[in-house]
Amino acid sequence: MKLLVIAERKKHIEPFLPAFESKGFEVKYLRILKISLVSKHRATLIKSLGENIPKYDAVFLHARASLAPFVEPLLEEFSSRKIYSNSMPGSYYIGMNEPFKFTTLALGNVPIPDIMIAGSSGGIKTISKNGKYPLMVKALVGKTVQQKVAVNNAKEFEIFLKSIQDNVDAFILHEYDACDVITCAVIGEKVFAVKRKLLSGGVSELKKGKIYKLSDAENGAAIKAAQTCGYDIAQIEMSNGKILDVRPNVNWKVLSEICSENLEEHVAQFFAEKLQKLGVEEGVGDEIGVIKRIFSKTVLGKWLK
Amino acid sequence: MTAQKQKGFSDLAPIEEELGADLSRIEIGRKSGGKVPKKFDAKKSFLIIGSKTYKKSTINSMIGESKKLFDRVLFVPINKVQIMVSSGRASLCYKGKYLMDFDAIYPRFSSRDYVLGEAVLKVIESSSAYCPVPLRAYQITNHKYYTTQVLSNSGIPGIPTTLFISPKYAEYLVGETGFPMVMKLISGFAGKGVVLINDKKQLESILDTVHLFEEFICTQKFIKGKNFDVRCYVIGDSVISVKRTGRKGEWRANISRGGTAAVIETSPEMKKIALNSARVLGMDICAVDLMESGGRWVVIEANFMPGPFMKYLGGMIVKEWVEFIHEKVKAQKQFG
Ligand SMILES: Nc1ncnc2c1ncn2[C@@H]1O[C@H](COP(=O)(O)OP(=O)(O)O)[C@@H](O)[C@H]1O
Ligand SMILES: [Mg+2]
Numbered sequence: 300m301k302l303l304v305i306a307e308r309k310k311h312i313e314p315f316l317p318a319f320e321s322k323g324f325e326v327k328y329l330r331i332l333k334i335s336l337v338s339k340h341r342a343t344l345i346k347s348l349g350e351n352i353p354k355y356d357a358v359f360l361h362a363r364a365s366l367a368p369f370v371e372p373l374l375e376e377f378s379s380r381k382i383y384s385n386s387m388p389g390s391y392y393i394g395m396n397e398p399f400k401f402t403t404l405a406l407g408n409v410p411i412p413d414i415m416i417a418g419s420s421g422g423i424k425t426i427s428k429n430g431k432y433p434l435m436v437k438a439l440v441g442k443t444v445q446q447k448v449a450v451n452n453a454k455e456f457e458i459f460l461k462s463i464q465d466n467v468d469a470f471i472l473h474e475y476d477a478c479d480v481i482t483c484a485v486i487g488e489k490v491f492a493v494k495r496k497l498l499s500g501g502v503s504e505l506k507k508g509k510i511y512k513l514s515d516a517e518n519g520a521a522i523k524a525a526q527t528c529g530y531d532i533a534q535i536e537m538s539n540g541k542i543l544d545v546r547p548n549v550n551w552k553v554l555s556e557i558c559s560e561n562l563e564e565h566v567a568q569f570f571a572e573k574l575q576k577l578g579v580e581e582g583v584g585d586e587i588g589v590i591k592r593i594f595s596k597t598v599l600g601k602w603l604k
Numbered sequence: 605m606t607a608q609k610q611k612g613f614s615d616l617a618p619i620e621e622e623l624g625a626d627l628s629r630i631e632i633g634r635k636s637g638g639k640v641p642k643k644f645d646a647k648k649s650f651l652i653i654g655s656k657t658y659k660k661s662t663i664n665s666m667i668g669e670s671k672k673l674f675d676r677v678l679f680v681p682i683n684k685v686q687i688m689v690s691s692g693r694a695s696l697c698y699k700g701k702y703l704m705d706f707d708a709i710y711p712r713f714s715s716r717d718y719v720l721g722e723a724v725l726k727v728i729e730s731s732s733a734y735c736p737v738p739l740r741a742y743q744i745t746n747h748k749y750y751t752t753q754v755l756s757n758s759g760i761p762g763i764p765t766t767l768f769i770s771p772k773y774a775e776y777l778v779g780e781t782g783f784p785m786v787m788k789l790i791s792g793f794a795g796k797g798v799v800l801i802n803d804k805k806q807l808e809s810i811l812d813t814v815h816l817f818e819e820f821i822c823t824q825k826f827i828k829g830k831n832f833d834v835r836c837y838v839i840g841d842s843v844i845s846v847k848r849t850g851r852k853g854e855w856r857a858n859i860s861r862g863g864t865a866a867v868i869e870t871s872p873e874m875k876k877i878a879l880n881s882a883r884v885l886g887m888d889i890c891a892v893d894l895m896e897s898g899g900r901w902v903v904i905e906a907n908f909m910p911g912p913f914m915k916y917l918g919g920m921i922v923k924e925w926v927e928f929i930h931e932k933v934k935a936q937k938q939f940g
Binding site (some may be wrong): 328331332333334335336337338339340341342343346348349366368369371372375379389392396398399403404405406408409413414415416417418419421422423424425439441442468469502511540541567 | 605656682683684685686687688692693694717719722725726730743747749752753754756757759760761762763764765766767769770772773776777780790810915928
């Protein structure tokens with residue numbers, strides 16, 4: 300099976316190459332900067348430095364969500380060519396835009412804090428008198444969070460309102476409990492978690508986190524959050540069982556170290572199993588696959604096996 | 605936000621009507637909104653959510669037309685919308701009132717509304733309101749390369765276009781478009797961020813500075829000798845075509861660059877391309893811009909929020925939009 304690894308830099312994914320090889324993949328690495336898309340004559344080509352990229356069975360993509368404007372059309376091409384990738388089309392647009400991400404998680408029934416999003420300070424002023432405190436307030440300029448503060452009472456909220464600059468595009472207010480934060484890597488159905496302690500100056504760095512055993516509910520929430528955003532592999536942040544962030548690029552090095560796990564190996568294993576499953580379902584030509592599925596619960600299903 | 609826009613907004617405020625609950629009594633993310641089954645109501649209501657940089661003349665005309673047909677009309681610019689979100693629920697509010705019980709919602713968002721646009725469209729899609737434009741189309745049409753890719757893959761004629769991350773590697777793509785080529789910011793509008801590049805030297809000097817934009821760019825084969833394009837307004841199954849001609853010495857036909865517009869007859873070929881493009885993108889209302897290349901029509905871009913060119917066409921397009929949405933609502937009320 301041929302697998303293409305795409306990343307922004309080779310050093311981000313170096314340990315994945317032997318891990319995939321050990322599972323029998325024929326692996327090639329490609330720097331995302333070198334890829335281009337060409338649309339012409341009612342078709343699209345994926346190129347690397349002007350050369351067409353040959354067909355692969357799967358793509359392992361490791362890139363930041365901010366590359367969405369390039370990654371989305373690329374993912375759509377993979378998907379239409381039935382090349383499996385760990386991120387689905389649409390997922391990078393979700394990852395790149397926080398108001399959209401929270402709305403998507405909410406409508407996917409993922410546990411999240413209660414949130415209010417508004418495009419102007421007028422829109423969040425209503426909270427001041429009647430809101431529940433403490434609150435976390437974020438000010439976004441374009442896609443980037445420019446300001447992020449915890450607000451404990453109406454007075455602090457007033458101070459925040461006065462500090463707002465003109466160029467803010469959106470505000471995100473959410474209920475907030477000062478408590479430990481869990482960061483985890485989701486790989487298919489497996490979740491590897493690290494707990495970051497709440498200290499006086501905020502939550503500790505990921506590097507200083509400790510391995511953590513998730514409850515069943517937390518485990519389920521992490522997997523559901525990743526899936527809802529369209530990721531089979533993702534990094535999740537949560538506290539109090541509520542999801543605070545989902546992103547496609549996992550900090551593999553640090554999480555592997557703290558969890559004393561070879562996460563690259565788990566990813567390679569996940570890809571091997573995923574492709575096998577996809578192969579079984581879609582393998583022998585689509586029609587047989589469809590017929591098998593239709594009759595799977597009947598005696599005919601057994602004959603077709 | 606400028607004082608002028610603030611004023612424009614308050615001018616429109618009186619059309620607002622009683623819509624229900626008061627936000628001051630609602631905690632963040634109250635379990636409400638979303639797909640709440642609607643009570644049957646013979647009255648027809650219409651919500652227009654405008655761009656944060658909405659054009660007052662367009663919106664005033666839309667409100668005027670809407671009031672002739674709908675019982676309840678409300679206009680809110682997107683930056684005044686509040687989105688209330690909690691697990692299992694997401695609703696839109698405005699000045700303490702719920703916006704989830706309208707029969708139709710027409711979001712008119714440009715690429716500048718990106719930060720809230722996707723979230724608002726996601727919430728609209730979870731409601732039972734009729735909406736002529738989907739979220740997915742917003743994402744695709746605000747990306748000039750992506751639009752070409754999606755349409756080309758569906759067999760709709762376009763012009764060779766390329767997308768890349770690093771300008772450093774753009775030289776490998778020259779062969780795909782040749783010179784002269786057109787370079788575009790993927791989310792540009794009104795002819796901004798569309799430049800002509802005549803040779804390798806110009807390409808190099810532009811690539812040297814382009815990273816400063818912090819925007820993705822695409823390149824496209826230049827269609828020579830055509831300083832006009834045709835905008836096909838798609839309204840359901842009908843198409844109204846408008847020819848835009850660039851002012852003298854300008855190859856870009858945008859009205860905002862001094863171009864002029866006039867209605868022309870829609871040929872069967874134009875109609876087919878425009879309707880197919882709109883269908884592929886899932887939009888009932890949009891505009892598909894065409895150019896003539898090698899004796900046939902190709903798609904240049906699709907517009908999620910086309911301007912109605914009121915200076916040249918008066919209120920004609922706006923009227924068509926409102927009547928179309930009204931028909932949809934009427935049919936929904938009749939047949940459930
Ligand atoms: N490939 C091209 N060849 C020739 N002219 C073009 C080409 N692409 C765009 N133009 C001209 O430039 C104008 C603006 O380009 P367009 O892609 O529509 O960007 P915008 O969204 O800013 O209107 C078009 O209306 C058309 O007149
Ligand atoms: Mg245009």
